Amino acid sequence: MMESADPTPAQRPFPLAGQGVGRAAAWRQNRDLWRDLAGLPTTRVVLVRDGEIAWNRDPIHPALAMVTPQAVVAALGEVGPDLAWFLGATGDAWDPATRAPAQAPMRGENAAVFAIDISGRDPLLAAALVGAAAVVRSDISRETTAQLAGIDADLFANLRAIGDGLDATDTALGVTAVALANWHSREGYCVGCGASTRIAEWGWIRICARCERLAYPRTDPAMIVTVTDSSDRILLAHASAWPPARYSLLAGFVEPGESAEQAVIREVFEETGIAVGTVRYAASQPWPFPSSLMLAFTAEHIRGGIRVDGEEITDARWFSREELEAALETGAVELPAASSIARVLINQWRAAGD
Ligand SMILES: [Zn+2]
Structure with a gap:
C-alpha cells in the first residue's frame, strides 16, 4: 500500500x-x-x-510540538480512523516492499504524520502529551495548579499568530490539521437527515449512520484584492469589526454562480463604490478560520470616488507609499498579521516602490 507520496508544489507564495x-x-x-x-x-x-495547534512555545523559532504514536496510545488508548486523521507523509523514499523508512529526524525524510483533536479532554492530558507535566504529583498544590494552568494556556497557539514563523512543512501540517478540526467540529450531524455521522478514511470523510450520505471537507473560495489607482496608490479599508487603527485590503466570499474575478469587481464596488478592471490572479493560500481558500488578485481603479457603507466598512482611503509609511510610523494605521495574505500583498506593493 506504500506507493510514494504525492509530488509537492515548488512555490510557497504566502505564509500559510x-x-x-x-x-x-x-x-x-x-x-x-x-x-x-x-x-x-x-x-x-x-x-x-x-482550533489551535500544539507548538514549542518559542516565539522566535516556532515549530509544531508533535508527539509519538506511543505517547498518544499511552494517553488515549487504542487509535482508529475516528480519532486520528492522516495528514500525509514527508520524504520521497518510501519503500513499498519493506515499508521501512530510513532513520530520520522528525521533519526529515519519510515521516508519516497524523493529527488528533483533544478538544474537551482533560487539560492535564494535553500537558502530559506534550511533555510539560513533569511536575504533576498526586499532592498538587494550589500554586502548582496555577502554574500548570499557565503552562497549559500557551501549549496551543493560533496559526494566525505563529503561522508566518513556521517552516513550510510545519505550515502544511498545521494548516491541514486545523482545517480538518474546524470541519469535523461542525459536521457531527448529517445535513440530509439529521442523524449523527461517523469519521472514515482517517479524517477525510464523514458518513451518516442512517442514510449513509457522504460529507467531504469543504473549502470556501474567498477573494482578496490589491486595488491601485493611476498614481499607484493602494486602496485600504477599515472594517467596523476590526481594532481601531487596522486597515487592510478588501476581501469577500465568492458567491454561487460567480467567478472569482466577478467577485473582486462586485466586492470592491459594494464596499467602496469604486469600479475596478484589469483583474489579475496572483496566488492563493488556505485560511482555515474556519474553512476559506484565499484567492489573491490585483485590480486597477477605473472610475468612482470612495463611498463606504458606514456599517461593515467605516472608512477607506487611497495611500501613497509615503503616506502609508508615515501613518504606520505614527500608529494611525496598523496592518494585519504577518501570516495573513493581506499583509504579504500590502508588503509586496510597499516593496515595489523601492
Ligand atoms: Zn443522513
Whole structure:
C-alpha cells in the first residue's frame, strides 16, 4: 500500500501555503494505516485543541510540538480512523516492499504524520502529551495548579499568530490539521437527515449512520484584492469589526454562480463604490478560520470616488507609499498579521516602490 507520496508544489507564495507534505491520499483507504505506521520511528502526531495547534512555545523559532504514536496510545488508548486523521507523509523514499523508512529526524525524510483533536479532554492530558507535566504529583498544590494552568494556556497557539514563523512543512501540517478540526467540529450531524455521522478514511470523510450520505471537507473560495489607482496608490479599508487603527485590503466570499474575478469587481464596488478592471490572479493560500481558500488578485481603479457603507466598512482611503509609511510610523494605521495574505500583498506593493 506504500506507493510514494504525492509530488509537492515548488512555490510557497504566502505564509500559510505550506509545502513538503505529500497527502498520499490513497493510503486513507487502508483501515490498518495507524497500525502500519505507528511502529515506524519517524511517525508523529500533531495535536489540535479548540482550533489551535500544539507548538514549542518559542516565539522566535516556532515549530509544531508533535508527539509519538506511543505517547498518544499511552494517553488515549487504542487509535482508529475516528480519532486520528492522516495528514500525509514527508520524504520521497518510501519503500513499498519493506515499508521501512530510513532513520530520520522528525521533519526529515519519510515521516508519516497524523493529527488528533483533544478538544474537551482533560487539560492535564494535553500537558502530559506534550511533555510539560513533569511536575504533576498526586499532592498538587494550589500554586502548582496555577502554574500548570499557565503552562497549559500557551501549549496551543493560533496559526494566525505563529503561522508566518513556521517552516513550510510545519505550515502544511498545521494548516491541514486545523482545517480538518474546524470541519469535523461542525459536521457531527448529517445535513440530509439529521442523524449523527461517523469519521472514515482517517479524517477525510464523514458518513451518516442512517442514510449513509457522504460529507467531504469543504473549502470556501474567498477573494482578496490589491486595488491601485493611476498614481499607484493602494486602496485600504477599515472594517467596523476590526481594532481601531487596522486597515487592510478588501476581501469577500465568492458567491454561487460567480467567478472569482466577478467577485473582486462586485466586492470592491459594494464596499467602496469604486469600479475596478484589469483583474489579475496572483496566488492563493488556505485560511482555515474556519474553512476559506484565499484567492489573491490585483485590480486597477477605473472610475468612482470612495463611498463606504458606514456599517461593515467605516472608512477607506487611497495611500501613497509615503503616506502609508508615515501613518504606520505614527500608529494611525496598523496592518494585519504577518501570516495573513493581506499583509504579504500590502508588503509586496510597499516593496515595489523601492
Ligand atoms: Zn443522513
